[in-house]
Amino acid sequence: MYNQKPTFVAFQNDQLWGVPITGYDSIDDILNDWQSFESKVLINISDKAIINDDNAEPIDGTKFEQPVTHPRQLPAIGFNYIDHMEEMATARPKRPNVFNKFVSSLAGPANSIHLSGDTVDWESELIVVIGNGGRNISREDAEDAIAGYMVGQDISDRTLQSIDGPSTQFDLGKSFRNYSPIGPYISTIADTDDIVSKNIITKVNGETMQKATISQMLFDIQTLVSYISGVIELYPGDLIFTGTPSGTGVGRDPQIFLKSGDVFTSEIDGLGKIETKAN
Known part of the structure; x- marks a missing residue:
């Protein structure tokens, strides 16, 4: 989303170029019409087509807006990287550990x-x-259900999360206002090469805290989609948070946490970067 419009984005010579998408008011509208959009519109789109479009304009990458605003569900996965389970002293799960983040x-x-x-x-x-x-x-059909990928942050209040014992308030501890930032844009599954080779990198005030490849996930993307949909119906626009690697503050010795003035950035190769400032 850019200037309150759904927008196709392409890169050329370190410059972002954008073309507004006509016929839709938001990315939520596009996702709710995904099958038609994919077959009639997206099939004709490429970086070259965007850059050469007469309506293409330079885009300021700092001004992207929240891509998806009204998903029905935010299923999330805990303990999906072995190193993170080790730092949290948690036994390896036999199946995906699913909790819920709230849309608000x-x-x-x-x-x-x-x-x-x-x-x-x-x-x-x-x-x-x-x-x-x-x-x-x-699992074999899982990719057909996916529109694309984004970068996300699962910000967590560790005290509330375990206020009455380990993981007693997982959902609420991760759902304070603005504790689930997403963006900066959606990279479609067709336009994302070898997603499992991408690096996830966290920096706090410029210092690298987390770095891992998506291939280190215990349960891969296809397994997560299949497992979750075996219990709940997945709707267009739903967002699955797939888990975090090691390097969290609670897993360190001594433990460290965000303080007022800290800047926390998350980046995935080719998918962009998002930033949270703590106050």
Whole structure:
């Protein structure tokens, strides 16, 4: 989203170029019409077509807006990187550990939060954006349900998360206002080469805190889509938070957490970067 319009984006010579998408008011509208959009519009789009379009204009990459604003569901995965399970002293799960983040916690790629306490932690994650959705999606058909990928942050209040014992308030501890930023744009699955080779990188005030490849996930993207849809129906625009690697503040010795004035950035190769400022 750019200037409150859904927009095709392409890169050329370190410059972003954009072309407004006609016929839709938002990316949410596009996702709700994904099958038609994919077959009638997206099939004709390429970086070259965008850059050569008469309506193409330079884009300021700092001004992207929240791509998806009204998903129905935000299923999220805990303990999906082995190193993170080790730093959290958690046994390896036999199946995906699924919890829920609340939609009211969503925010855009240039985010600001009011710290809910003294133990607010960073987590960078790959976000899977559902396009076609459905129930009981097989692992083999999972990619057909996916529209694309984004960068996300699963910001976590560790005190509330375990206020009455380990993981007793997982959902609420990760759902304060603006604790689920996403963006900066959606990279379509067709335009994303070898997603499992991408690096996830977290920096706090410029210092690298997390770095891992998506291939290190215990349960891969196809497995997550299939497993979750075996219980709940996935709808167009739903966002799956796929888990975070090691390097979180709670897993360090001594533990460290976000404090007022900190800047927390998350980046995935080829998918862009998002930023949260703590107040």
